[in-house]
Amino acid sequence: MTWTIIEHKETSGTSITFSNIPQTYTDLVMQFSARVNINTGGRAGTVELRPNGLTTNIAGRRLRGLGTPDSVITQSTGGAFELYASDNTMSPAFSTVTIYIKDYKTSNSKMFSIDQSAEGAAANPPMALQGTRWNSSDAITSLEIYYGSSIDFGFFTLYGISS
């Protein structure tokens, strides 16, 4: 398995889109580290995945650990996931996220495996695992991460994975 950096960019504005993604890899991985602006959304900022710029036919389920209470959350619509800061009082804080996209060219549904953790300064640093499915027969040719004002700034890296 070989990881190849396709792009590495710092955020600007309200979203970042990687367009014309090469169709030569087996899987994709998006990794980013961002300073979460929890002032805009309580303890977490919301970020939305938009494969090919679309917001339809995408949903996920999240396993969230915040200490008390831990919970399983079903995201009924959309590709959103929440970025957790270090705790409910520390702002801003960094969150790191890995999104593994298996078989991004398949004509079957595309699966996003999202793994995130936040700064470890709190007694119960939050973390979450999320599985999101995009029900489309189209290959992923672009990927937008829409963060609005949830992120102050961050660094995004898109990898191509060759098996």
Add this chain to the structure above:
Amino acid sequence: MTDRPTRLVVDCSLPEGHPDKVQIIPLTDAEIAEREASAAKYAIERAEREAAEAQKQANKESAKAKLEALGLTEAEILALLG
């Protein structure tokens, strides 16, 4: 006057240094409206979910107190509630 929101687009097919490689594009009015609606939808969904979680936790604590009043031990209550 506030600046119009923008989005960053990185064209993976173009080499570094190409003038169109990285573009900062102002959002259209329609895009701004769509994104504000999307953010509002998620905010409502999260508020409803957190209220449900809080109610569930309150119900759990109430049930525990009632079981204690019936004489169940802490271990017996935990075995029931998980």
